[in-house]
Amino acid sequence: MIEYKGVYTTYDNKFEAINGIDLHIKYGEFVSLIGPNGAGKSTLLRLLTKEITPNKGEVVVDGISIAEIPDKDLPVLRRKVGTIFQDFKLLTNKTAFENVAFALEVCGASEQEISDDVPKVLHIVGLSDKADNFPNQLSGGERQRVAIARALIHRPTILLADEPTGNLDLLNSYDVVKLLLKINELGTTVILATHNREVVNSIGRRVVSMENGKIVRDQIEAGKYII
Numbered sequence: 001m002i003e004y005k006g007v008y009t010t011y012d013n014k015f016e017a018i019n020g021i022d023l024h025i026k027y028g029e030f031v032s033l034i035g036p037n038g039a040g041k042s043t044l045l046r047l048l049t050k051e052i053t054p055n056k057g058e059v060v061v062d063g064i065s066i067a068e069i070p071d072k073d074l075p076v077l078r079r080k081v082g083t084i085f086q087d088f089k090l091l092t093n094k095t096a097f098e099n100v101a102f103a104l105e106v107c108g109a110s111e112q113e114i115s116d117d118v119p120k121v122l123h124i125v126g127l128s129d130k131a132d133n134f135p136n137q138l139s140g141g142e143r144q145r146v147a148i149a150r151a152l153i154h155r156p157t158i159l160l161a162d163e164p165t166g167n168l169d170l171l172n173s174y175d176v177v178k179l180l181l182k183i184n185e186l187g188t189t190v191i192l193a194t195h196n197r198e199v200v201n202s203i204g205r206r207v208v209s210m211e212n213g214k215i216v217r218d219q220i221e222a223g224k225y226i227i
């Protein structure tokens with residue numbers, strides 16, 4: 001479902017952030033992308049939402065080459081490929097409910113859809129009882145769960161989690177990881193980028209290791225390396 005074919009990317013035509021990547025991710029996989037800061041993990045994820053385009057090579061999602069998606073269709077791509085980040089990116093003047101609802105409002109959803117769907121996703125992320133709290137009335141882990149709910153509201157087939165536990169303590173990190181695993185079990189392909197090996201070790205799924213814009217190891221399952 002996701003394929004990187006001979007991909008190279010530079011920023012400002014200077015520095016090779018992605019330096020020849022071939023990677024295939026199947027439907028329903030949970031992939032941890034690990035590597036030190038600057039390894040190219042975020043860049044690899046940003047290629048999937050066409051925030052950046054390769055200088056060379058091709059990125060294919062669901063059989064469609066990302067390069068061929070016109071700008072007018074990018075919102076559709078970005079609903080199919082949901083993203084969460086280290087800094088949550090919540091609107092501070094809106095409650096948990098309103099943050100999630102806003103994502104639906106901007107794409108023209110009806111009041112009915114909003115009042116049906118928002119409670120459902122808040123339930124999935126375990127925040128039904130905090131729907132009326134503002135971000136500053138939520139813990140870091142809860143804020144990240146609101147961000148996850150906001151991504152899930154569009155029923156994405158792929159969820160990209162870019163260093164989602166970077167601002168969280170260990171306990172909250174494990175909660176977020178458990179939630180990502182649950183979302184994966186419900187059928188969404190998940191790619192988790194992190195430099196935190198403890199987090200990755202707790203997951204026990206495919207681990208792709210990056211260094212200097214390259215994949216240096218692809219461990220499909222414990223003890224089995226394909227690179």
Ligand code: ADP
Nearest residue numbers: 011012017035036037038039040041042043044
């Ligand atoms: P990671 O997510 O593994 O920390 P990144 O993909 O963010 O790595 O960065 C890969 C390389 O690209 C780094 O050397 C980083 O400094 C550089 N880089 C990332 N974003 C930009 C940008 N917007 N402009 C210029 N260089 C960037």
